[in-house]
């Protein structure tokens with residue numbers, strides 16, 4: 543028995559993509575996988591190629607590892623967990639994908655759908671809830687196509703729907719999604735599932751700092767630092783009690799290598815008011831054990847500038863002038879047919895080569911990255927080795 547559990551993306555995928563301002567998709571995926579793992583414990587071993595803290599692991603690396611694990615444990619099953627997105631905010635609901643001609647994957651997908659309906663009889667299902675991944679279509683996902691083990695890709699709801707987003711951000715929903723996943727795994731292996739008592743709230747990995755007892759400096763002169771080990775830190779409205787459930791957003795120190803804010807008020811013990819650029823003013827809990835540290839404004843450590851990745855499209859490759867390098871629409875598959883997938887033909891040859899900042903990797907297509915063209919805005923480009931595209935981090 544082996545439960546292959548995939549967190550979908552790494553913690554560094556929002557920004558630029560994979561999330562909405564209120565919630566990086568990873569925070570949801572991570573919570574579901576962690577809850578499922580917690581419930582299953584040692585009863586059923588797990589395999590996780592994308593950890594809760596490591597930078598995004600390329601899909602190929604992940605499936606190589608999962609397929610190797612499957613060679614060793616021939617009865618392994620796998621699931622990749624996601625939150626969905628649609629341009630239309632009224633699209634809602636749960637859906638699960640399986641590779642179209644793999645009956646075991648289909649069976650696993652059906653079990654997910656049935657268990658989801660049992661747990662959430664009142665919540666909407668997206669379409670029929672079951673999607674066969676087909677080659678040459680938008681459903682051709684790496685995580686359903688490449689696995690040799692029975693595999694599903696689960697979309698637990700739409701970040702683009704305000705109602706779904708509220709669910710996706712709630713600890714209760716995340717916990718119950720983890721329970722659904724654990725129940726399906728138990729059912730697959732014919733192991734009785736014992737309800738209740740096993741799931742405890744997940745705290746982000748935190749470093750415990752010694753508490754230095756000193757008189758608090760004057761307001762506005764002190765800076766609070768949230769450590770990079772924490773991937774989710776509740777931000778509360780200033781007019782509500784800073785308790786779980788009242789949060790208006792989650793800060794993600796991990797994504798930025800830690801976050802620092804000037805303290806603008808101390809409304810109560812271990813709670814400070816800060817001004818965030820994304821969510822405005824709010825309160826955060828910074829008690830002992832959270833890993834928050836303090837310094838005076840004057841000595842606040844400079845944050846290192848995050849490195850950026852760039853891709854260079856050569857003027858010529860393989861003896862051919864690169865006069866048309868397709869820039870694909872963000873919401874369409876990165877392939878030349880139909881032609882309406884293409885937003886613009888970039889012309890590296892005309893400019894002696896072109897360079898763009900890499901804004902993200904496509905989650906479903908290998909060697910496809912997001913860039914922003916000055917002329918046409920954001921889109922996908924294909925940068926497989928044979929194209930001669932070169933990457934640089936600086």
Ligand SMILES: [Zn+2]
Nearest residue numbers: 550567624625
């Ligand atoms: Zn995803």
